[in-house]
Amino acid sequence: MIPPVIHPILVHFPIVLLIGCSAAALAYLHWQPRPELRILTWWLLPPGWLFLLLTVITGIIDQGNLPPDAPYRTLLNLHTTSGLILCLLYGDLLYRSWLHRSRQRAAATQKATIPGRLPTTGDFLDQPGRKWPLTAQLLLGIALVIWSGWLGGELVYVWGVNVMG
């Protein structure tokens, strides 16, 4: 049986990495399209998502022994749901940006044989029509990370969930 200490250790990583990734992408889209911001976005996203996954797995393990009718259940369910939505939200960004790079590589090596399809050029962040949907996705991501972290803090510091005394 793993003591419930791994989740509280891991939580810091997705919080910092995903907020950093989103802030860099938003700054690129709305402030200055500097290459450093683009690099920061795509370097922070994969470790951020990986740590998010580990955080969610350890969180699910930690909540396994908690009573189903505990008074903090609603809070815990919201915390769990926000964590799962975050996996989808940043997983979607990771997948679509990877797909974009794969298409670019294929186009560059003349392997793109889909008729009528223009070769993909430029960064994923630079694609036309993507600015505002991405802005909404990134802002939602930041808000959910903060909310999920706050809910986790409430569980531990208000309700004493899994605090060993």
Ligand code: HEM
């Ligand atoms: C399915 C997803 C998740 C579940 C089931 C879950 C479950 C839990 C549980 C049971 C606790 C109480 C302490 C413990 O037993 O470890 C906790 C604390 C916490 N969780 Fe989560 N969690 C999930 C995802 C997340 C995510 C994605 C974040 C960060 C964005 C997060 C941030 C926190 C924080 C900050 C605490 C308080 C830690 C402390 O200061 O001791 N959790 N979570």
